[in-house]
Amino acid sequence: AEIDRIAQTTEFNTQNLFSNGTSVTFQVGANAGQTISVAFGQMTAEALSVSGVSVNDDDTAKSAISTINAAIVKVSSQRSALGAVQNRLEHTIANLDNASENLTAAESRIRDVNMAKEMSTYSKENILQQAAQAMLAQANQLPQNVLQLLR
Numbered sequence: 079a080e081i082d083r084i085a086q087t088t089e090f091n092t093q094n095l096f097s098n099g100t101s102v103t104f105q106v107g108a109n110a111g112q113t114i115s116v117a118f119g120q121m122t123a124e125a126l127s128v129s130g131v132s133v134n135d136d137d138t139a140k141s142a143i144s145t146i147n148a149a150i151v152k153v154s155s156q157r158s159a160l161g162a163v164q165n166r167l168e169h170t171i172a173n174l175d176n177a178s179e180n181l182t183a184a185e186s187r188i189r190d191v192n193m194a195k196e197m198s199t200y201s202k203e204n205i206l207q208q209a210a211q212a213m214l215a216q217a218n219q220l221p222q223n224v225l226q227l228l229r
Contacts, residue, residue: 081123096121106170114170116163119156126152 085096093100099120103113123129126149133139 081126085122114166121153121156
């Protein structure tokens, strides 16, 4: 009864995982094929073959022990598979964090280079404008100098 209760109530994202053997696929990257699938085995008392276990006498008790040991092996195998998937997911998270950090740093360097280029262009244009103003001021001064000479 307790095995079935656990199998019936274990859910992720409103999806029951262990009562009927479910497979869940996680999208772990930007591209279509970058997924990790997790297969959950059926973990009910019937699927583990422990629903009719009886310990009324020595023979049935010995049989029950071997049946329970087989169920423990199935559960341990499922736990091992889920642990391996957990490790894959944690590794994927670390890789995605690293890729995100590298992408952000690259974008920042590109922005910094573009800013430096724009500042350089701005300074050049500013110097050219100041030189043009100085030449215009001198050109405007020439007629005044000629008038001074004529007076």
